[in-house]
Amino acid sequence: MATKVKREIDVGEAVGILAAQSIGEPGTQMTMRTFHYAGVAEQVPTGLPRLIELVDAKKEPKKPLMDIYLSPEYAKDPKKARTIADDLECTILSQVAEISEDFVEKKIDIVLDEKNLEFEGLTVEDVKKTIKAAGGTVTSSGNRVAVKPNTTSLRLIRRLTNKLKGMHLKGVEKIKRAAIIEAKDGIFIRTYGSNIAEVMKDPRVDAKRVFTNDVKEVERVLGIEAARNTIIRETKQVLDLQGLNVDVRHIMLLADAMCMDGAVKSVGRHGLSGEKAGVLARAAFEETIKHLITAAVKADDDKLIGVTENIIVGQTVPVGTGTVRLKFKH
Amino acid sequence: MAVKRKKKRLKLPGQKTSVFLNGRLIGFHESGPSLARELREKRRAGTITHEMNVHYNRGTDEVYINTDSGRARRPYIVVEDGKSKLIPSLIEQLKTGELSWSKLVKLGVIEYLDAEEEEGAYVALTEPELLPAHTHLEIDPVSICGVTVSVLPYPEYNSSPRITMACSMAKQSLGTYTVNFNLRTDSRGHIMYYPQQPLVRTRPYKILKFAERAAGQNFVVAITSMQGYNMGDAIVMNRSAVDRGLGRSVFYKTYEAEERRYPGGQKDKFEIPAVTTQGYREEKAYRHLGEDGIIVPESRVSTKDVLVGKTSPPRFLEEMSVFGVMEEKKRENSLAMKSGEEGTVDSVMITDSLSGNRLVKVRMRSIKIPEAGDKFASRHGQKGVLGLLLPQEDMPFTKDGIVPDIIINPHAIPSRMTVGHLLETLGAKAACLSGKFADGTAFHGDKEEEFKAVLRENGFEEYGEEILYDGVTGVQIKSKIYIGVTYYQRLHHLVSNKMHVRSRGPVQLLTHQPTEGRAREGGLRFGEMERDCLIGYGASMLLRERLLEESDRTYELVCDKCGSIAIKDHIKNREYCPLCDSTSLHYVEMSYAFKLLLDEIKSLHIFPRLLMRDKAR
Structure with missing residues (x-):
């Protein structure tokens, strides 16, 4: 009881300013440190850029990531985990085929790369089926497929080509890469690209432990409470990574303020301050x-x-x- | 989308090299490199003027020939087949005086390159490292340094940022910036009392004749902590040495006053203003003025004393008085000392300005004795602020009775890697003992071993360390302390020219808030972040005191009915609202800036109202 009273905030305490200063002061040191890392390629934004991303409530993070924990059966065996990862990774047509337009004949030529197909565990027949779904008259011989669109409009042909290029062949949409990471508490899969709604459907995945760094996606799929937790978790992670010790309650207040009226709002002109x-x-x-x-x-x-x-x-x-x-x- | 252009220029078969003279295309040549080579040979042979420079650009296949004025050029020794053309026999001839510099240039031994030709040159720094590919040889390795770096001792032992800092600080050092300072009326000028040339000099230092206008003194320096008074780059200085004139300088400042002419034939007048003058200061302020209204030389003046009494015609023409004769009302417009400044009048000059008006220049002089807060620096980017003046008897001393002039903190050394500083200290100490100047020229200065030998011969510790005794207790200090001589500069950041305090003072006309800056006797800004701190702490009352009561508080009459600011007519002694004529008004405490904000909002055609209610309900 005594500790509880001690830890209670006094009436009239300026919690907002305190939170802002408590996050902002170590934040200034963060700026000085992170910009020294400039030039390191392919990095997930950390430090100040990431913090700004979170606070601005961006539609999609610069590098969407997911950490997927697996059901007990798979969590111990890296090989089994690998199969899930392979299933998650999404393949699109342009990855396994050469697609070119023939504006004279008004058709689209697709040359499938059989080696790549094999690597992805697909057959020519599978792909042809998918191509047919896109529309147009499909003729094929061996690994060559020609699509004759129902139209002669060049613009529509181009549109169809782009659609074909992005045709989803297998795996979970948006998941561009999946890697297996062996941590102390079991194996988990880290993916580049985020799609929790689909991943959670997979029975081999521990649906309660699927994490993403995309706050807006969490809000969409799991609701505002989950989004609030994501903001807290992500912010805390950024600060911890820099070795900055900020009391969670400051971050919680920030997240509360951002999620206060049921939708994630940014801090700034278009969000909190503007309202x-x-x-x-x-x-x-x-x-x-x-x-x-x-x-x-x-x-x-x-x-x-x-x-x-x-x-x-x-x-x-x-x-x-x-x-x-x-x-x-x- | 922008297409990336290939950098490489396509050369068509049979295409010739473009030749540019002074930036203008003059023709084409079969082979660029051979043209450039031929021109160069002719220049060295003396057939073409040595002021011509050629450059062949391989990337664009173009030859640039420059002969125009305004190019920066510098000399190099010509190298052919990996051999310097300045052969020992020529050097002998130079020594005997048979050869001169211009002769060497004529002989093609030395040539001047401009920025463009230098681009294609391969220059060796020293003769032993010459390779067949080299085209030129540096005359002296120091010449890669500019004027400012070349007078620094041992720059190659220091980290580069410190060299940069040392350079910029050398430019702020007090010395003898000009020899005829006594005849000049510079608006500001510092002259050092007893400047010395450094014990560790460089060759360029001598060439530049810097010693004749030296900017610094050789200080005896001990590197140790001193009661915490030299923490964080502070310096402890020997008060007795300061009393003897160490680091002392004069500060000259020139004030100007002009008898201006105004449209309408009116004119300013230098005089002691009459008591009836508008804006007359107290009589005391004019006490140093002579009959002509100009200050008497050698008078000691202090803050706000008048230097030149001046009256100006009134700003607006006054109405004719009843008797038809206008009484001349004059405005006080004297030249006075700035607030916080004092000194002695050094000289007074009366001349004519460019527009033909009478002009008075008053040069003030004040002696600036080093005091806590003044800035000093060595020539290695080691700057510090004077933290404590300690009497000689309290300073540590060596067995020979040597007492340091300054004590700097050892923490200033390791992280900054200014090894040159330590080397200079050692070198100057050895120079003191041997009676010979040490040479600290970049890349080939005197070696550490030589200094060590001198120190050893004279019975000193070869590493420059000595046993010191506490000046207060006389007890031997346990560890040995590095002590030697270092050239220190006094920099022109003097506290006496910067110190500033304010409790009450002037406010701005527009906002009624305190003015800004030392020159205007301003306040220190209590800024946004400071404000946040008080809010965060919950010190609501303190915040209001800072932002309102100590700043721009006013009481404005506000109309109950329409919420606009009302007025008080002092003549009729009536308070009313100019908008709705209501007399139901209240005084409201607010910041003047807020009142101003309301006015500005009104200027946007928005009508702000103040709705009031009792504070306690």
């Missing part, structure tokens, strides 16, 4: 004139609730010692 209650507070942040004019058109009131507004006006700030008010009763 502050006070006209003056918004005007003080960015796009001053826009906020003033819309406020004038709508005849908005500023109730002087927030910190910024009160500083502008020259009053005490409703935080800390400023939370105390005198009340008279007549």
